Amino acid sequence: MHSHVPLARxxxxxxxxxLIAGAVTVGLAIMLILLLDGLWxxxxxxxxxxxxxxxxxxxxxxxxxxxxxxxxSQIPRSTVDVIRLESGVNWASPVRTFLAIISLHDQxxxxxxxxxxxxxxxxxxxxxxxxxxxxxxxxxxxxxxADRHRLRIGDSLDVMGQTFQIVGTSSDTFMLSxxxxxxxxxxxxxxxxxxxSFVLVGTDRADQVRTQLESGGLxxxxxDELATQDLAVMTRAYKIPMGVMRGVAFAIGILVIALCxxxxxxxxxxxxxxIKAMGATRRDLVSLxxxxxxxxxxxxxxxxxxxxxxxxxxxxxxRPQFSVVLTTDTVxxxxxxxxxxxxxxxxxxANRLARIEPATAYRGG
Amino acid sequence: xGRISIARKNLFQDRRRATLSIAGVSAALVLILVLDGIFAGxxxxxxxxxxxxxxxxFVAQRDVTTMHMTTSALAPSLVDExxxxxxxxxxxxxxxxxxxxxxxxxxxxxxxxxYDTATGRGGPRNLASGQPPTDGQALVxxxxxxxxxxxxxxxxxxxxxxxxxxxxxxxxTYIANTTVFITSDDFAALRxxxxxxxxxxxxxxxxxxxxxxxxxxxxPDTTVMTRTEFAKQEANVVRTxxxxxxxxxxxxxxxxxxxxxxxxxxxxxxxxxxxxxxIKAIGAGRGRLTIIVLAQATWTIILALALAIILTSLIGxxxxxxxxxxxxxxxxxxxxxxxxxxxxxGAISSVLPLRRISRIDPxxxxxxx
Numbered sequence: 001m002h003s004h005v006p007l008a009r010x011x012x013x014x015x016x017x018x019l020i021a022g023a024v025t026v027g028l029a030i031m032l033i034l035l036l037d038g039l040w041x042x043x044x045x046x047x048x049x050x051x052x053x054x055x056x057x058x059x060x061x062x063x064x065x066x067x068x069x070x071x072x073s074q075i076p077r078s079t080v081d082v083i084r085l086e087s088g089v090n091w092a093s094p095v096r097t098f099l100a101i102i103s104l105h106d107q108x109x110x111x112x113x114x115x116x117x118x119x120x121x122x123x124x125x126x127x128x129x130x131x132x133x134x135x136x137x138x139x140x141x142x143x144x145x146a147d148r149h150r151l152r153i154g155d156s157l158d159v160m161g162q163t164f165q166i167v168g169t170s171s172d173t174f175m176l177s178x179x180x181x182x183x184x185x186x187x188x189x190x191x192x193x194x195x196x197s198f199v200l201v202g203t204d205r206a207d208q209v210r211t212q213l214e215s216g217g218l219x220x221x222x223x224d225e226l227a228t229q230d231l232a233v234m235t236r237a238y239k240i241p242m243g244v245m246r247g248v249a250f251a252i253g254i255l256v257i258a259l260c261x262x263x264x265x266x267x268x269x270x271x272x273x274x275i276k277a278m279g280a281t282r283r284d285l286v287s288l289x290x291x292x293x294x295x296x297x298x299x300x301x302x303x304x305x306x307x308x309x310x311x312x313x314x315x316x317x318x319r320p321q322f323s324v325v326l327t328t329d330t331v332x333x334x335x336x337x338x339x340x341x342x343x344x345x346x347x348x349x350a351n352r353l354a355r356i357e358p359a360t361a362y363r364g365g
Numbered sequence: 366x367g368r369i370s371i372a373r374k375n376l377f378q379d380r381r382r383a384t385l386s387i388a389g390v391s392a393a394l395v396l397i398l399v400l401d402g403i404f405a406g407x408x409x410x411x412x413x414x415x416x417x418x419x420x421x422x423f424v425a426q427r428d429v430t431t432m433h434m435t436t437s438a439l440a441p442s443l444v445d446e447x448x449x450x451x452x453x454x455x456x457x458x459x460x461x462x463x464x465x466x467x468x469x470x471x472x473x474x475x476x477x478x479x480y481d482t483a484t485g486r487g488g489p490r491n492l493a494s495g496q497p498p499t500d501g502q503a504l505v506x507x508x509x510x511x512x513x514x515x516x517x518x519x520x521x522x523x524x525x526x527x528x529x530x531x532x533x534x535x536x537x538t539y540i541a542n543t544t545v546f547i548t549s550d551d552f553a554a555l556r557x558x559x560x561x562x563x564x565x566x567x568x569x570x571x572x573x574x575x576x577x578x579x580x581x582x583x584x585p586d587t588t589v590m591t592r593t594e595f596a597k598q599e600a601n602v603v604r605t606x607x608x609x610x611x612x613x614x615x616x617x618x619x620x621x622x623x624x625x626x627x628x629x630x631x632x633x634x635x636x637x638x639x640x641x642x643x644i645k646a647i648g649a650g651r652g653r654l655t656i657i658v659l660a661q662a663t664w665t666i667i668l669a670l671a672l673a674i675i676l677t678s679l680i681g682x683x684x685x686x687x688x689x690x691x692x693x694x695x696x697x698x699x700x701x702x703x704x705x706x707x708x709x710x711g712a713i714s715s716v717l718p719l720r721r722i723s724r725i726d727p728x729x730x731x732x733x734x
Contacts, residue, residue: 025625259382
């Protein structure tokens with residue numbers, strides 16, 4: 001007769017409260033890893049929000065401009081007319097963009113100002129409430145900005161010394177809201193008539209039109225090039241801090257799993273002495289340690305997934321400007337992290353198991 | 366009769382378990398200290414140019430109170446207007462925009478400052494090497510130069526045009542971008558004559574605050590700030606933008622610490638149930654037992670904190686070596702906040718073990734194992 005006794009499972013379940021506490025702690029570490037990954041995916045998507053929604057195939061900008069987010073580009077307004085005459089161009093629209101800090105309730109609120117020609121491309125692609133601006137003293141602000149600072153349609157807002165009336169709410173980007181206004185309003189704010197930042201171009205023959213425009217001396221980018229640069233800026237700023245936090249979360253997971261399993265083994269050292277006395281090999285004991293660490297890691301992963309769901313809901317409700325996106329890659333990475341945690345954490349308990357003296361079984365209590 | 370530190374002996378009887386627990390709590394505190402340190406470092410770097418400026422007062426476009434993420438436009442003629450105001454010793458216009466500095470396919474986001482090299486007041490305070498720029502030349506921050514793989518004499522593209530590096534400046538690169546300096550004439554040729562800011566020096570005997578008030582009255586369509594106020598506003602923007610992320614990560618860090626300390630104390634309590642039974646049997650009251658548990662929490666927190674500070678310092682050194690644009694500054698305030706919060710966490714996590722101990726039957730001590 002050959003029967004198995006699930007030692008690993010029974011050992012870990014012998015004290016369910018300890019397993020739960022360990023699972024919760026590992027779960028918090030897994031949650032942190034999932035949140036960081038999800039935040040990063042959300043950052044990547046929201047940084048390129050404008051380029052993703054505005055529908056332009058090409059962007060004409062000042063020489064040296066490589067990104068859109070936070071770019072300071074200035075070209076003659078007349079460039080639009082030149083571009084419209086090119087064959088293959090379906091439409092061309094001027095857009096001015098710059099970052100600004102708006103004072104609200106004694107806070108400094110960053111915003112991405114977009115000035116466009118009403119009726120043309122480049123303006124708000126969605127309006128949640130109200131309408132898009134039509135005159136030079138009207139603006140549409142991001143939903144998150146409106147909610148967070150309790151701004152309503154009809155309220156006034158000062159932007160760089162000029163007062164505007166809020167007529168609608170629209171979209172947001174990473175860590176700041178879009179503020180849409182007419183191009184003429186931005187001319188006035190910057191005291192820079194006859195200039196614009198970008199000319200957005202719609203065409204069915206992007207490569208050909210780009211070649212034509214560049215041969216005329218213009219600097220042309222497409223959506224992917226702008227998005228790549230925007231992401232590069234974000235990567236440079238956030239890569240190391242996020243990497244450090246992921247690393248620390250990973251270390252926490254390993255330590256907690258090791259602590260849980262090690263404690264469970266020490267509590268049952270007599271029983272393990274008996275097993276050794278009965279002929280269990282080193283391999284059996286290492287396998288036992290591994291199974292226990294995987295039990296804790298699995299429980300931790302389940303707890304972490306539940307905690308992540310709660311955490312994401314909390315973050316979305318109190319800070320909707322942070323988008324936490326769960327993808328298959330995110331989940332896969334978290335599973336790999338949990339498996340690696342279990343493997344590394346098994347080292348100490350396995351070592352301890354291997355050193356338990358069979359004579360332990362015969363010692364008095 | 367000698368005293369026995371039951372708390373310490375209980376906690377450290379199994380050194381490996383104690384090490385795992387303390388290391389785990391320490392890792393949770395490292396999370397918070399490193400974040401705080403990165404943030405403090407960024408705040409230092411982001412305000413370095415303003416804090417080190419010789420200007421007592423900064424004039425900007427109306428409602429503009431920062432440099433970061435800001436556009437400001439002032440007519441060049443305003444500089445002469447400022448110079449004519451009583452109390453002003455000197456005034457220099459400063460061009461400013463955000464762009465990128467490019468070498469081949471490598472690109473860094475940068476502030477571009479165009480300044481009057483004759484006075485040098487708008488330029489960097491320190492040069493690591495080389496000379497201030499003349500037309501066609503630029504000062505690049507030494508950290509950025511290292512990242513881009515360039516040195517004095519090499520060419521970089523700024524605002525889409527090639528410039529030769531004349532010197533390397535310092536303290537101009539931080540987490541998100543770097544700073545390059547070109548001549549005022551070059552900037553005006555590329556981006557127009559409009560200034561972003563006017564730097565103003567006060568005459569001897571005139572305080573920055575008094576000068577600020579005088580200029581604000583004389584130029585009501587602008588924003589006038591002292592250097593201190595300008596730096597504070599700049600720091601506030603960065604603080605506001607980072608505050609939410611910091612708060613989320615800090616809460617998670619403290620939750621992890623709470624769970625870990627609780628797990629440590631609970632495990633130690635369960636392992637010593639018989640011993641606690643004996644202590645109760647020989648007359649230890651609730652108060653005494655509470656002290657024992659709290660003492661274990663305190664030992665765990667103190668050791669974890671000490672280890673966390675050491676680890677954070679080491680991580681800071683590693684980060685500095687790997688990415689010079691990022692510095693980790695461990696401030697006393699951060700340590701104090703983390704210490705207080707950690708002890709609160711320790712107190713909260715003692716509740717469950719205390720309840721467990723209070724329910725232990727003293728007769729447990731007489732049961733056979």
